[in-house]
Amino acid sequence: MxxxxxxxxxxxxxxxxxxxxxxxxxxxxxGPTNVLSPNRLGVLVDTTVCIGCRNCEWACKRAHELETAPLEAYEDRTPLREMRRPDETALTVVNQFANPKAPDQPTTVKVQCMHCDHPACVSACIVGAISKQDDGAVLWDTDKCIGCRYCMVACPFQIPAFEYRKAIQPRIMKCDFCTDRRAAGMLPACVESCPVEALTFGPREELVRVAHDKVRRAPDRYVEHVYGEREVGGTSWMYLADRKFEQLAFPTLGESPAPGVxxxxxxxxxxxxxxxxxxxxxxxxxxxxxxxxxxxxxxxx
Amino acid sequence: MIHYHRPQPLDRTFLTRGVVVLLLLAANGLLWLAGRFVFGIGAVTNLNNQYPWGIWIGIDVAAGVALAAGGFTTAALGHVMHREQYHAVVRPALLTALLGYTMVAVGVSIDIGRYYYIWHPLIMWNGSSALFEVGMCVMIYMTVLYIEFLPVVTERFIGRVNLPGPLSPLNGPVDRLLRFLDRTLSRTMFVFIIMGVVLSTLHQSSLGTLMVIAGAKMHPLWQTPILPLLFLLSAIAVGFPMVIFESLIAARSFGLKPEMHILGRLGRMVATLLGIYLAFKLGDLFIRETFVYLTRVSVESVMYVVEVLFGIVVPMRMFLAPKVQKSPLLLFIAATLVVGGVLLNRINNFIIAYTPPYATHPYFPSIGEISVTVGFIAILVLLYRVIVLNFPVISLPDRRMMPASKYSVRG
The missing domain is CATH 1.10.287 (Helix Hairpins)
Structure with missing residues (x-):
C-alpha cells in the first residue's frame, strides 16, 4: 500500500x-505587438511658436466625436489660467506658463499622449489591449480592455484617462494619433488645425534631424534638449522649448524604457x-x- | 500521552450580537456596491485619472492576498514538511485562505470597469504584464484551494447524503460520487498541495512587481527592484501570525481552549521569518541610500517608520520571548502587530507611495469605498462562521483516540 x-x-x-x-x-x-519600424511617424511640437489659440483642442474633439463648444468660444483664454490635464472629455489640452522674457507673450504647451517607443502601458496591460503600431501610434483596443486601469498606473506621463462615470463599457481615453484620419490620407486633426505650424508631422527620424537643426540655427531661441528624443527610450511626439522642460511641467525622466525593470x-x-x-x-x-x-x-x- | 484532535462541525448558535453588527456592515457595503453598478465607479469612489487605484486594490486585493498567506505557509509546514503536530491549524488556515482569495477575486471584479470581461485574461495573454501573471496565478490558485477544501465537504456528507423529497433517489449516486472524489483526492492531493505553494510564491512576489512599472511615480522609500522579494518575504512572515490571530479570535468567539502548544511554536518561527524580511528591507534602505528620506518628516517617512517599527521590529522581539509564546493575550498582540504591519505595507505600497506627477490633491478613500471594503470583511467573517458551524474545520480534542486523520495528506 x-x-x-x-x-x-x-x-x-x-x-x-x-x-x-x-x-x-x-x-x-x-503578448501584444510592439513593432519599432524605422519609418514610424511622429510630431515635433515647437513651444516657442505655439500661440495658445487652442484650435488643436477643438479640432481634436471634432475628430473624435467628443462634445465641444463652437470654435469661436476657444478665443476665450480664461481656461488657460489653470493647469489642465488631458482627460476623458479632451484628449489634448494646452497649458500656459509665464514667460519671464516677454510677459505679454506667455509660453503655451500642448499636452497629449507621447506615443512612446517602449510604452509602459503596452507592457502593463493585462490583456494586451494596448499596442505599438508600425506607424508609431500607441493604440487602445476596446474589444479587449477590461478596465483595470493598470495602464494609468504605469504611464510615466500620466496620460490615459478613464470614463469613471460610466457603469457599462467605460473606455480608456487617450490620443490615438488620428489613426482613422491618417488611414483616409488626412493629417492628424491637431496638426492640420494649427494656424502657426507649431506642430510638424513626419517620420520620427527626420523630425529628430529637423529638431537638432532648428536648435543649431537658433541657439538663443532654444535650450539644447529635444524632449522625447531619448526620454524613456524615445517618444513619437517630441518638444522644443526655450527653457528647461521641468519648468513647463514635463516630468524629468531617464533614458531607459519605462517597462525595463x-x-x-x-x-x-x-x-x-x-x-x-x-x-x-x-x-x-x-x-x-x-x-x-x-x-x-x-x-x- | 498523545492528544488526538479531530476536526468537527461546531455546535453553536449562528446568531449573536456580533453577528448582527456584521450583518448590518455587510448590508451597508452591498448597498454602496449597488451604487457602483448603477452609476459607475466614479460615483462611489474618490478615484480619478491621477489616482486610478484606491483601497479596493490596495486593501481588498493586495492586502487580501498577503493576509491569505496562512493557507500556503501552513500547507508547506504541515504537509510538505510533514509536521503532523500542526495539522490542527491547517484546515482553519485553508478556509481563511479560501475565503480571502474569493474576496480578492470579487474585489478585482468590482474594481475593474468592465467586470463582465473578467475572463478576458484567460484567452488574451500578455506575458510581460505583472498583472497578467498575478491574475492567472490567483485564478489557478483559487481553484486549487477549492480542491484542497473538497475533502472537508466529502467528509461531512459521505454516508449522510439526505436530499429532500423528490431528489432522494439521487442520494445513492451522490454518495458514490463523494466516495469516488474522496478516494481520488486522497491519492492526488499532494499534487495540489505543492502546486498551491508554488503558485503562492509566484503571485505573492508578482504582486510586488506590479508597482515597479510606476517608476518615479512611486516614493523611493518603497520603489525598489527587490519589491517582489519583499512582498514574498512579508507574505511568508505574515502567514503564521494570521493563523494565530484567527485561531485566538475563533477560540474566544466559540468558547474553545486556544491551542497554545501549537500557536506558541508557530510564533517562535515567526521571529525568524520576520528577521529575514527585516534584513532585506533595511538592506535595501541602506544600499539604495533611501534612508535620507527618513530625515524629513512627511506622511511617507512617518508611515515607513510605523510600518517597520510596529509591524516588524516590535512583534519580532515579542515572538522571541518565552513569556509571549505562552500567553494568549501577548501572542495575540504580537500577531495583530504583524498582520497590521503587512496590511499597512500594502497600503503604503499601493496608495501612500503612489504620488502621480499632476495630482492637485492627495487621494483619500470615500465613504462608499470604505463601506464596501468593510462590508466584504464582514461577509468573510460571517461565511467563516457559517462554514465552521456546519463543516469539520476546527479541531476539538477527541477522547475516543481517533487517528489524527484518515490520510496522511489532507486539505
Whole structure:
C-alpha cells in the first residue's frame, strides 16, 4: 500500500512537470505587438511658436466625436489660467506658463499622449489591449480592455484617462494619433488645425534631424534638449522649448524604457518556467523525504 | 500521552450580537456596491485619472492576498514538511485562505470597469504584464484551494447524503460520487498541495512587481527592484501570525481552549521569518541610500517608520520571548502587530507611495469605498462562521483516540 502511494506520487509529479514544460513556447510568444519600424511617424511640437489659440483642442474633439463648444468660444483664454490635464472629455489640452522674457507673450504647451517607443502601458496591460503600431501610434483596443486601469498606473506621463462615470463599457481615453484620419490620407486633426505650424508631422527620424537643426540655427531661441528624443527610450511626439522642460511641467525622466525593470523581473521569475518547475520539483522532493522519514519512524515504533 | 484532535462541525448558535453588527456592515457595503453598478465607479469612489487605484486594490486585493498567506505557509509546514503536530491549524488556515482569495477575486471584479470581461485574461495573454501573471496565478490558485477544501465537504456528507423529497433517489449516486472524489483526492492531493505553494510564491512576489512599472511615480522609500522579494518575504512572515490571530479570535468567539502548544511554536518561527524580511528591507534602505528620506518628516517617512517599527521590529522581539509564546493575550498582540504591519505595507505600497506627477490633491478613500471594503470583511467573517458551524474545520480534542486523520495528506 505504502509503496503504491509513493509510485503514484512520482507519476503524478512527472505529469505535472511535463504539462508545465509543454506550456512554455506558447507563453514565450504571447503578448501584444510592439513593432519599432524605422519609418514610424511622429510630431515635433515647437513651444516657442505655439500661440495658445487652442484650435488643436477643438479640432481634436471634432475628430473624435467628443462634445465641444463652437470654435469661436476657444478665443476665450480664461481656461488657460489653470493647469489642465488631458482627460476623458479632451484628449489634448494646452497649458500656459509665464514667460519671464516677454510677459505679454506667455509660453503655451500642448499636452497629449507621447506615443512612446517602449510604452509602459503596452507592457502593463493585462490583456494586451494596448499596442505599438508600425506607424508609431500607441493604440487602445476596446474589444479587449477590461478596465483595470493598470495602464494609468504605469504611464510615466500620466496620460490615459478613464470614463469613471460610466457603469457599462467605460473606455480608456487617450490620443490615438488620428489613426482613422491618417488611414483616409488626412493629417492628424491637431496638426492640420494649427494656424502657426507649431506642430510638424513626419517620420520620427527626420523630425529628430529637423529638431537638432532648428536648435543649431537658433541657439538663443532654444535650450539644447529635444524632449522625447531619448526620454524613456524615445517618444513619437517630441518638444522644443526655450527653457528647461521641468519648468513647463514635463516630468524629468531617464533614458531607459519605462517597462525595463518590471519586464526583466517578470521574465527573470519565469525564465521559460524553469524557476517555478524547479521549485515544484524541490518541494516534491522535500515532501517525499519527509513522508518517508515519517513512515520509517512509524514502522520502527 | 498523545492528544488526538479531530476536526468537527461546531455546535453553536449562528446568531449573536456580533453577528448582527456584521450583518448590518455587510448590508451597508452591498448597498454602496449597488451604487457602483448603477452609476459607475466614479460615483462611489474618490478615484480619478491621477489616482486610478484606491483601497479596493490596495486593501481588498493586495492586502487580501498577503493576509491569505496562512493557507500556503501552513500547507508547506504541515504537509510538505510533514509536521503532523500542526495539522490542527491547517484546515482553519485553508478556509481563511479560501475565503480571502474569493474576496480578492470579487474585489478585482468590482474594481475593474468592465467586470463582465473578467475572463478576458484567460484567452488574451500578455506575458510581460505583472498583472497578467498575478491574475492567472490567483485564478489557478483559487481553484486549487477549492480542491484542497473538497475533502472537508466529502467528509461531512459521505454516508449522510439526505436530499429532500423528490431528489432522494439521487442520494445513492451522490454518495458514490463523494466516495469516488474522496478516494481520488486522497491519492492526488499532494499534487495540489505543492502546486498551491508554488503558485503562492509566484503571485505573492508578482504582486510586488506590479508597482515597479510606476517608476518615479512611486516614493523611493518603497520603489525598489527587490519589491517582489519583499512582498514574498512579508507574505511568508505574515502567514503564521494570521493563523494565530484567527485561531485566538475563533477560540474566544466559540468558547474553545486556544491551542497554545501549537500557536506558541508557530510564533517562535515567526521571529525568524520576520528577521529575514527585516534584513532585506533595511538592506535595501541602506544600499539604495533611501534612508535620507527618513530625515524629513512627511506622511511617507512617518508611515515607513510605523510600518517597520510596529509591524516588524516590535512583534519580532515579542515572538522571541518565552513569556509571549505562552500567553494568549501577548501572542495575540504580537500577531495583530504583524498582520497590521503587512496590511499597512500594502497600503503604503499601493496608495501612500503612489504620488502621480499632476495630482492637485492627495487621494483619500470615500465613504462608499470604505463601506464596501468593510462590508466584504464582514461577509468573510460571517461565511467563516457559517462554514465552521456546519463543516469539520476546527479541531476539538477527541477522547475516543481517533487517528489524527484518515490520510496522511489532507486539505
Amino acid at each position: 505504502k509503496s503504491t502511494s509513493r509510485r503514484s506520487f512520482l507519476k503524478a509529479g512527472t505529469a505535472i512537470t511535463a504539462v508545465a514544460a509543454g506550456l512554455t513556447p506558447a507563453t514565450a510568444h504571447a 518590471s519586464e526583466s523581473i517578470q521574465h527573470g521569475i519565469f525564465a521559460y518556467f524553469v524557476p517555478p518547475v524547479s521549485l515544484y520539483a524541490l518541494l516534491g522532493a522535500v515532501m517525499w523525504t519527509a513522508r518517508q522519514r515519517h513512515d520509517d519512524e512509524e514502522d520502527q515504533s
